[in-house]
Amino acid sequence: MKRVMAVDDEFMILRGIPKLIDWAALDLTIVQTEQNPVAALTYLQHEPIDILLSDMNMPEMAGPEFLAAARRLQPNMQIIVLSGYGDFDYVKAGLEQGALNYLRKPIDPDELVKTLQKALRQLAQHDTADQNAQLAHQALTRELVTGRSQAPVDPAAAHLALSLPDNCEWRLLAILNPQQRAALQADLVSQREVAGFFSEGQDVIVLFTGTTMQVRQFLDQLPDSVGPTRRPVVVSPVIKNHAAIADVYQRVRWAINRRYFFAVANGLVILPEQEAGPSVKLxxxxxxxxxxxxxxxxxxxxxxxxxxxxxxxxxxxxxxxxxxxxxxxxxxxxxxxxxxxxxxxxxxxxxxxxxxxxxxxxxxxxxxxxxxxxxRYSRNVSEVLGIISQRFKEPLTLGDIAGDLHLSPVYLGQQFKKEVGxxxxxxxxxxxxxxxxxxxxxxxxxxxxxxxxxxxxxxxxxxxxxxxxxxxxxxxxxxxxxxxxxxxxxxx
Incomplete structure (x- = not known):
């Protein structure tokens, strides 16, 4: 469900809004109501809201100032202005702050439903655009990391706004078979240190910028936590430059393949700076x-x-x-x-x-x-085995053998397969x-x-x-x- 917040200094308005229409029928839920716009801004700093219903004439903070602050906190949030009969200046200011529509008090239920449906359409368009942008970003990250891009590496990195500055450490993190994939991807999008990520089969490869301490903090906060008996993660050494990314990726893939092949289901793998030579001999x-x-x-x-x-x-x-x-x-x-x-x-x-x-x-x-x-084999099959052992150097066929034994090739072939496999x-x-x-x-x-x-x-x-x-x-x-x-x- 999409999350709705209502802000109005009139208690009866806030009490009446949840009862005004069937919110669940629109796949909406009112998660918070606030009489004080300052308290509303505090809530918006920590909790996502899809649709904001807000009065424009509140004593604690001017409506335009409140909407501008709310927009900065959550740019994609849809705003619907509530206004009294004579608040046209406030209405105009609200529209200038990107409000979707304004509703006069007392609120007409049918008009509210239409406005909310319009807000939902806008949110769906934003969601589609965000998903497409994320998919494009993931595709670019994959090309850069795997070295599959036809374009030079540096332009691809520039498009991703990756400059590999000297004061940053860059690594690849491979999160193996995450159980909460949707939660993980949502978390990765919000992480400042995540320059990009993409799915590789059942795994997620992350291009990460940050110190060793930040890597540890990131791993501790994953939806599937990492530890000696928990979800496995492979951490690469620091990447020196763009050209080294693909080589480091190959080392990460090698480590991933080993984890699955040897059925190591947990733990953390930190690859050393220098790749060691093979210690196992044939x-x-x-x-x-x-x-x-x-x-x-x-x-x-x-x-x-x-x-x-x-x-x-x-x-x-x-x-x-x-x-x-x-x-x-x-x-x-x-x-x-x-x-x-x-x-x-x-x-x-x-x-x-x-x-x-x-x-x-x-x-x-x-x-x-x-x-x-x-x-023990039947006589026919034993004779075939004997012929093969004597004449395997020749361009021998089933037809040749069946002819020597005066048998049908089809019959002999079926009998041989049944007994020999x-x-x-x-x-x-x-x-x-x-x-x-x-x-x-x-x-x-x-x-x-x-x-x-x-x-x-x-x-x-x-x-x-x-x-x-x-x-x-x-x-x-x-x-x-x-x-x-x-x-x-x-x-x-």
């Missing part, structure tokens, strides 16, 4: 194979949780965490050499939005590995990638030779397929696999 397949050898299936979840928890504490990036999950998967396969990894497993790792999803992929795969030795084409591609992994680990063949050795017609297609599945290139994988002496070498 482990080798042999290293993880050795660690996993003595981990039973029932203890794998605890091992994974401990591993990923340590990575979160050491500030591992999301990308590096996914890569380590791939190496864990390959180490698990090394302990079960008869198991063929699938592109679906790699795809789920590369697309995992959280560590919990990574853990689920690895646990599911480990359970599948333990069951593989007991799995993949199409013949998917299985063949995964089989070739698994063979390529072994050649990278056990030989010194270059990537071109390996591509042709496992059945790919071009090295570029092999490279693209391998990187898509493992989230690393063949060369990067070989570095990981051969960074330490192989297990077979130590046993020889």
């Amino acid at each position: 482990p080798t397949v042999d290293t993880l194979k050795g660690e996993l050898r003595d981990v039973p299936l029932t203890g794998l979840a605890d091992w994974l949780n401990a591993r990923f928890s340590q990575m979160e504490q050491e500030d591992a990036s999301v990308e590096l965490t996914r890569q380590i999950a791939v190496v864990i998967l390959l180490a698990m396969r090394a302990l079960h050499p008869s198991y063929e990894l699938t592109s679906a497993s790699f795809g789920r790792i590369n697309g995992a939005a959280t560590v919990a999803e990574l853990t689920d992929v690895l646990l599911t795969t480990a359970a599948s590995m333990s069951q593989t030795a007991q799995k 993949q199409t013949v084409a998917q299985y063949l591609n995964d089989y070739r990638i698994n063979q390529a992994i072994q050649l990278l680990e056990r030989t010194e063949m270059d990537v071109n030779e390996i591509a042709h050795a496992v059945g790919y017609q071009t090295a570029s297609y092999f490279f693209k397929t391998f990187k898509k599945q493992l989230n690393m290139s063949p060369g990067e994988y070989r570095e990981v696999a051969l960074a330490a002496p192989s297990e077979s070498g130590r046993q020889a």
